[in-house]
Amino acid sequence: MDRHPTVEATAEDIASMEIRGAATIGAAAAAALREQAESSDAETPEAFRAELRAAARRLHETRPTAVSLPNSLRYVLRRMDGTDVPALRSSVVDAATAFEVRLDRAQSQLGAIGANRLQDGDVVMTHCHSTDALACVEAAVEQGKHVEAIVKETRPRLQGHITARQLREMGVPVTLIVDNAARRYLDDADHVLVGADAIAADGSVINKIGTSGLAVNARERGVPIVVAAQTIKLHPATMTGHTVEIEMRDEREVVDDEERATIGGIEVENPAFDVTPPRYVDAIVTESGQFPPESIVTLMRELFGDGVADPWLDPEER
Ligand SMILES: O=C(COP(=O)(O)O)[C@H](O)[C@H](O)COP(=O)(O)O
Numbered sequence: 001m002d003r004h005p006t007v008e009a010t011a012e013d014i015a016s017m018e019i020r021g022a023a024t025i026g027a028a029a030a031a032a033l034r035e036q037a038e039s040s041d042a043e044t045p046e047a048f049r050a051e052l053r054a055a056a057r058r059l060h061e062t063r064p065t066a067v068s069l070p071n072s073l074r075y076v077l078r079r080m081d082g083t084d085v086p087a088l089r090s091s092v093v094d095a096a097t098a099f100e101v102r103l104d105r106a107q108s109q110l111g112a113i114g115a116n117r118l119q120d121g122d123v124v125m126t127h128c129h130s131t132d133a134l135a136c137v138e139a140a141v142e143q144g145k146h147v148e149a150i151v152k153e154t155r156p157r158l159q160g161h162i163t164a165r166q167l168r169e170m171g172v173p174v175t176l177i178v179d180n181a182a183r184r185y186l187d188d189a190d191h192v193l194v195g196a197d198a199i200a201a202d203g204s205v206i207n208k209i210g211t212s213g214l215a216v217n218a219r220e221r222g223v224p225i226v227v228a229a230q231t232i233k234l235h236p237a238t239m240t241g242h243t244v245e246i247e248m249r250d251e252r253e254v255v256d257d258e259e260r261a262t263i264g265g266i267e268v269e270n271p272a273f274d275v276t277p278p279r280y281v282d283a284i285v286t287e288s289g290q291f292p293p294e295s296i297v298t299l300m301r302e303l304f305g306d307g308v309a310d311p312w313l314d315p316e317e318r
Pocket of ligand 1 (some may be wrong): 020021022023024066127128129130131132133159194195196197207208228272
């Protein structure tokens with residue numbers, strides 16, 4: 001069998017952002033590998049392993065920035081083990097399921113830790129849509145705290161609308177603002193609370209484009225910047241000096257062809273993420289506790305000390 005249709009559909013949905021947000025992408029990738037394993041008709045262990053690697057490669061090539069994607073693929077493929085196909089299959093199915101359970105558990109642990117930073121009556125300003133960040137608000141609300149939110153709409157894809165909707169479902173009063181209004185409304189905020197697509201070894205935070213500008217403005221206004229990021233957002237390759245690739249997306253997300261033609265010959269750039277230097281971040285909240293950004297490397301060494309091979313590559317390519 002070639003790639004399972006679910007792998008193809010998941011890859012397309014990640015690329016088009018039907019499936020989006022780092023944690024959600026990681027979970028979907030693990031689920032797609034499980035589907036591939038469950039329906040594989042490979043007759044030899046070698047064929048099975050090759051199939052799983054091919055599926056992982058397809059998923060890996062979709063979006064380059066959220067490290068939860070390679071971390072998810074690595075988690076599952078490293079646990080692929082066995083001398084026959086049934087054993088290999090069940091190792092992949094078990095690993096994918098364990099990964100999803102870990103994700104859920106990590107998010108609720110992180111939420112409880114992040115909620116401790118929020119006081120009754122606090123106002124948070126959000127950017128983009130982060131399930132890890134929202135877990136902190138949800139836990140605070142469940143503790144009986146009244147929390148309000150100022151939600152940046154987040155051009156060009158308007159993920160702020162998803163955040164606003166989910167906060168309303170929690171009963172949180174929401175003020176939706178355009179991105180350009182953020183500085184004006186920072187005076188009304190007690191925290192900036194964002195997620196992350198990747199955290200680098202020096203504590204830099206890679207998140208939705210606009211996060212770094214928001215952080216600089218928040219620092220100038222004296223508003224603390226909290227990043228909610230479970231440990232699958234830690235980027236192991238940055239420990240050895242690699243940088244995180246910033247995804248450039250389709251220019252038509254910024255301006256459609258018709259409008260562009262009326263403007264005349266312009267260049268359009270659409271970076272999806274930016275890098276916030278550690279000096280603008282007050283705390284990174286993970287399921288293992290909260291850390292000043294500069295000390296996140298200690299946690300990274302603990303978790304990824306054994307190296308970061310890419311198990312989706314064929315053995316001769318590694
Ligand atoms: O920047 C984004 C999403 O970008 P996009 O919409 O381009 O995928 C989110 O802040 C992080 O992925 C964290 O999300 P989570 O906390 O849910 O992992």
